[in-house]
Amino acid sequence: MHLQQLFSFAGGWLGFAAAQSLSSTLASHSSFSVLYDVLLFHDMLSDVDAARDATYFAPNNDALKNLADFGINLTTTDPNIARAIIYYGLVNGIHSSDSIINAGDVQLVHSELRPPLFTNVTKGQAVKLTTRATKGRPSVVLETGLEILTKVEESDIAFANGLVHATSTNMVLPHNVSETSRLIHQTEFLRLMQESGTEIELNSLADMTLFIPHNEAISKFRPILDTLTQEQLAAAVTHHAIANEVIYGSTITGSNRTLETVGGGIVQIQRGGQGQIFVNNIEVLRSDLLLYGGVAHIIDGVLSSEPATSISCQSALDEVNITNKSTILRFTGQWITSNRNKLMMVLMLATLATLIIMPISAKLYRSRRKRWSLNEELSSSKYGACKTYD
């Protein structure tokens, strides 16, 4: 219904606008003159014109000038970075500002930024389409890497195969697991990856879903984690990752799904009655942090490979009480103005990534680690008996 309206609406306009190509549309708007020159310089005009049923979140002159002031001039920078940034704005599907505002929920859409260009998400790195109220009226906002928000300044400029929306800041390319954990202050998880020797493995996964226990959740488990051998710790940490399936929050429904983890165990994910997302009965506090290799969700506990009993176990133990949610902010994203150095870092690191190819043996992926059971550890630890209710 919406779609049909949109098409007839777009059709009317396109007839009038003589069905201009994307590049001609950009050329005819002076606020895109820098972008047009960049596309011309990198010989990308025909690439962007090949897009069909697409929406282009196009950086306007202000956006590209700011970026150049930070030291990333898209004309003179590594052409792969220029391409990556341009393709990240070009998303699948026609999304008018009305359709984004009326959707009532965050939508994740795939972009044309695909491997091997600064992402390991096969279907194309995702962009979160969302809204924020400005002066009482909702306006379209994008969330990209490191929770950075980008505002749409001018919307619904039609071209032959879709719509253009102008942004006045840049979308940030999603970063690897380590840098993302560090920059969003989930440093306990970063430390765990380092201690367990799983950092390289987790950073190199393609199409991954990662459940990151927040700092406090991990701290509460510290006494137990500290008793594990490195092999057990590695199994425990990789039990928080799923390879080869990017599970965005919006795709999780009320029916329970069982998934195999990189650590070799299983986890169950499901949406609760009030719309919350649970993984093994542990609540997701913040969903859909975009990563270089997929997506991460911040969770309110540490996952055990025995899901059916892990929650009972936690609530039975004072020492592992991780239910004080007031300490965990439900992150809301951040504007680039307060995070300029983040943007800088992201882009510079992207340059490095072209030079570094992670040597990672396929053996790592085939190996099925010994399952790690939280309950076994708990029952044999000084925390004593762990009640189970099954």
Ligand SMILES: *[C@@H]1O[C@H](CO)[C@@H](O)[C@H](O)[C@H]1NC(C)=O
């Ligand atoms: C980028 O560098 C080129 C060549 O030096 C220059 O002409 C252009 O104005 C610069 N772009 C921006 C946005 O500063």
Ligand SMILES: *[C@@H]1O[C@H](CO)[C@@H](O)[C@H](O)[C@H]1NC(C)=O
């Ligand atoms: C992308 O994923 C593949 C498969 O897991 C991996 O071999 C490769 O190293 C990853 N690339 C990067 C840059 O992490």
Ligand SMILES: *[C@@H]1O[C@H](CO)[C@@H](O)[C@H](O)[C@H]1NC(C)=O
């Ligand atoms: C989810 O499904 C599995 C079997 O696939 C079952 O063992 C488990 O009890 C279910 N969990 C919930 C919360 O329904």
Ligand SMILES: *[C@@H]1O[C@H](CO)[C@@H](O)[C@H](O)[C@H]1NC(C)=O
């Ligand atoms: C967990 O902590 C909360 C607040 O700190 C407290 O109200 C609750 O009773 C605790 N639960 C257990 C099982 O200790």
Ligand SMILES: *[C@@H]1O[C@H](CO)[C@@H](O)[C@H](O)[C@H]1NC(C)=O
């Ligand atoms: C939760 O933690 C915060 C900060 O540590 C503390 O101020 C608050 O009292 C705690 N809430 C409960 C219910 O214990």
Ligand SMILES: *[C@@H]1O[C@H](CO)[C@@H](O)[C@H](O)[C@H]1NC(C)=O
């Ligand atoms: C993650 O990215 C940072 C910044 O690009 C880089 O220094 C680091 O080596 C990467 N870590 C891994 C394990 O790939």
